[in-house]
Amino acid sequence: MARTPVLRNATFAGSVLAACLLASTSSASAGAPPDAPGYTTARTGGAHDFEYFAGGWRTTQHRLKARGVGSNEWDTFPATLCMTPYLDGRVTADEIRFPTKGWAGFTLRSYDIAKKQWSVWWINSTSGRLETPVVGGFDGARGEFYGEDVDDGRPVKVRYRWDKVDHDHARWEQAFSYDGRAWETNWTADFVRADAATACSQGRPRD
Template identity: 95%
Template sequence: MRRHRFLRSASVATVACPASFAACASTLPDPPGYTTLRTGGAHDFEYFAGGWRTTQHRLKARGVGSSEWDTFPATLCMTPYLDGRVTADEIRFPTKGWAGFTLRSYDLAKKQWSIWWINSTSGRLETPVVGGFDGARGEFYGEDADDRRPVKVRYRWDKVDQDHARWEQAFSYDGRVWETNWTADFVRADVASACRGGRPRD
């Protein structure tokens, strides 16, 4: 769910980036665990096909040491393509008035997933995070800018069981520590009640 990245809201802390955002982020040291070489399997996201109800927890202010969280519901519907090597999902946040779209593609040569995010409030295709699953844990990393502040980005996916999943997003602003700023707990929903034509009904 950098950017996404699962719906990045604006941060109150701003540092101007003198060059391109990617170049700025590249000057940061790699925080613990950061790698763009992590690989996975072509069927890593098959379990996520269908409809999901989810509870979202978003940090109200990122990068400033805040501990205040906003909690709100969402509905997500995911469709696999090309034998599961491409997936697309739409998520709607009915109490917020916006939505998001995630595109994932699996590079057969690199054995690696790329994940792109589009926020309905901007319409921009964000820079992807890359990685894959090792068992039930998926990790994906990339570089971005948070309101013009360079960051390293981490997504984590946990397959709790066939009907439950958890996602989290974290940024590193200094290349030393991660700040988790968004989490989402997913419960599988009846597709007919949650989705229409592969899109959320809400």
């Protein structure tokens, strides 16, 4: 995601990263459920895993209306995302705006060279809270990232999945496990590459 505002963005991303590294030293949830099928925090990836995602994207979001209660009612809404790489792609930052919802989100990813592993943090504009990171990486076109969090007071295991469909399409999904036995997918997003000059302004969504 050759101007002075880029330097301000880089400074901001660096500040957020520093806060993330401090926050990651605290536990997300005491009494988390057992590991769900496939759960691992040892998955690794490559330093260029997210290079393909740089630029602007239009996306259709599908979010479960109620999590952890067996609901199958989904809310569908549009969004625009703009991603900027830093440090030769080993750090990325993107902002996503949901124009019909009136809120936005910010994702920061950093690649640990020694561990060969990505950490991914999310901040929702409605809370401003730095969420507990998920960690992992890509194996070919599939990326998986796992971690622990708390959902409305309930400890959960978290899984992010990324699929690089092709150069101009990608898919993301988020799933929680409340009991350690099964995953409930509660949020998915289908991405289509957009003209960054049209979709983004100074690395941020225009919408």
